[in-house]
Amino acid sequence: MVRRSDALATESVTCLNAALAHLRNIWEEIGIPEDQRLQRTEVVKKHIKGLLDMMIAEEENLRQRLKKSIAVCQKELHAVCQELSLAVCLPEEDCTMLQLEKDLRTRLEVLLKEKKERMAKLKSLKEQDEELCDILCTTSYSIDVDAVPSIEQLDAFCAHIASLNEEKERRRAEFVATKKKIILCMDELDQLPDTSFERDIVCEDEDAFCLSNENIIGLKTLLQQLEMKRTQNEAKCSELRSQIINLWDWLKISDEERNAFAVNMVGSRAKTMQTLQTELERLEVLKLQNMKNVIEAVRQELVSYWDKCFFSSEQRQAFAPYYEENYTEDLLQLHNLELNRLKQYYQTHQQLFEGVWKWEENWQLYLGFEKKASDPNRFTNRGGNLLKEEKQRTKLYKMLPKLEEELKVQIEAWEQEHCSQFLVNGQNFMGYVSEQWERHKLEKEREKQERQLKKNRLIEEEMLYGSAPKTPSKRKVNPANTPGKLRKPGQSTCTPGYSAKKLPRYGFNERNKENISHLSATAVSGASIGFSTQRNNLSVNSVATTYSEFARELSKVSKSNCQSQVLNSTTTNIHT
Structure with missing residues (x-):
């Protein structure tokens, strides 16, 4: 297939020959001599040759520029690919110089743009890293800011920045929450910030606080100290209130005095603690003045806990100070120790005692129904109470064994755990239950x-x-007064x-x-x-x-x- 450019070149040669032939005809017709024809032909030759030489020079120059551009693009492309950690793209073998130069130049522009974007992103990430490191007081991310980062390096850097942001938010939230608790504790303790660190926490702006690990640990330590102090104050106030209430009960303090002091029965501020201490001292003086009444009141409370704990008479008699009549401070102290021991004992086994009390209440209720069932006058009731009582008695009769079995399992587990025996009125619970049923049987x-x-x-x-x-329990019927039941004529009457x-x-x-x-x-x-x-x-x-x-x-x-x-x-x- 003939190229159009080749056909055009052939056509150009034909035109040139035709032009020369036409010139020769003109010269011939004019009659120009041969030497002048020679000269004129030489001029035409020079003119055409000069024009073609100039055109050839320009095209040669273009070819050289293309070669140079290709070489430069290839060199720069190779360097950029190395910086971007990319493989070098080889040109196609049948590619022309123009196409090669264009492809290399386009590829180079794309890679240079990518390099610029990576460097800009690296710079932005580095700035964020420095800011976060300054806030969190940590070391900056290790990366060469002069080299073009790879995609993997940028992704890792982004992940690092994201983790720093999360850590910042976490520490910020922890700081804000801890700060509120610290301020609340200081307020409850009536305490002002003393150290510079405490003032930075309470008084300074939250954004200005350095969220370093050391500062966060210091925050937690300060909060623990304040909470411990508050807990100690609460325990002290609670103990003071407990002592005050006991003394109120023992000294028979009126409700008016108690209500007037009720405002101080909550909170654990220093002022409240001082007020409680003053009230306790006042009551201690009254206690010394009314020692006998106080000890008697403690003894009444002792009896109530003896009953709650199902103590037998032997267990009660074992506390000899209960029977002494020399009312002294030492005697009161012994009673208080015994009362505190009983309270702790009851609280430790409260669940078991409540179960036993539940059984005892249901047992007494069952005995009451049994007593009513044996009363002949029960048939005089009206309104269906007899049926209700019978249903309740039957229900209790079925419920008591189940409750006994549950308590038996709980008590056995408790005895295995504590390696001791759980006593009710001085004996094993199941023995106590069996004794109650036996007494009931003997009573019946x-x-x-x-x-x-x-x-x-x-x-x-x-x-x-x-x-x-x-x-006496049966009412005699008088036929004369009951018209609905008159004796028929001739009917015999039994006297x-x-x-x-x-x-x-x-x-x-x-x-x-x-x-x-x-x-x-x-x-x-x-x-x-x-x-x-x-x-x-x-x-x-x-x-x-x-x-x-x-x-x-x-x-x-x-x-x-x-x-x-x-x-x-x-x-x-x-x-x-």
Whole structure:
């Protein structure tokens, strides 16, 4: 394929030849001699050659400039690539000089721009680093500011600056929070900043404070000292208040005096502490003047803690000063030591004691329901209270064993931890519980026996006198006053009270007859030896057995023959 430039060059040669030929024709027509034609042709040659030489020189110059530019760009590009830690880009083999020069120059401009940006970023990071190092009092970041940093170096430097900023903010927040606490503590302690460091903290601007590690540590140390001093003051004030309250209670100080002093019962300032100390000294003087009353008051408090801790009588008697009557300061001191020991003992085992108290309260409540359940007058209640009490009694009966089991587990764990025995009223808790249940069981047996003896006495009197004693707990019904329950015409009326002669009407068996005959004979013979003596010699078991059979037969007959109020009452008492 022929280039257009080559065709144009051929065309230029053709034009030149045509021009020369045209010139020769002109010269020929004019008649210019040969020597002049020669001269004129020489002029044309020189002119054309000069013009071409000038053009060639210019193009040669351009070629040289291109070569020089390529060499310079390649050298600078190589240097910049080394500074930027980049690989040198090699030109393409078939690339022309113009394209090569252009590519190298463009690449160089890009790399120089990147170099400038990196240096500018390095300078900015270095300035930030110096500022942060000045605030945090740390050494600056180690990096060569004259060399072009790599991307990795700049990223690491940025990360370092970010960490310094985070540390700055953390220390700033810690400084502000600690400063507030220090100011609060100083205010509560009525203390002014004494040292230059304290004045820098409290009085100077927050931005002017150096956030060095040493200063932060100094801040924390100062705060700890102030908090320790405040804690000591609080403990001292608390102790003074506790002593004052105890003395108030022991000396029976009126509520008016206490309320007037109430403003000083909070806080731990130096002024408050001084006021508390003054009040304590005043009460100490009163205590010396009323030593007996004070010791008696302490003894009452001792008794309350003995009760809370379930101390047995032996444990209480072990504290001999409680029974002394020589009211001295030493005796009061002994009581105070014992009271403090008991308070600490109760606080240490408060959870267990509260559990035992809970069981004790539920146990007493259960005993109360049990007592009500055995009371015959409980059937006179109205409004469903009887059902409620029965439900509560059943609930307590089920809850008490569960509570006992929980306390047993807790106490066993406590005993293993402390390697000692947990006592309630001088004995093991489960032993104490078992003893309470056993006492309750024996009490119920005793009450049952008393009721049985009472029934037996009623039977004896009934058999001996021929009539049942009136029961005060049952109200006698008067048919004449109850129109809703009038006796029908022809209906038989059973009279209150009955004699032994009428008993066979109600279907007594032969065994009953024999027992009644035996009782009658015994009653007759008793007239000769004394009524009281014979009555004590009756066989209770025989009468009780006979009477139970009699009650069953009597209940059967009474349903069909008679609705006597006295007989129904007697039957009810039997089953009760």
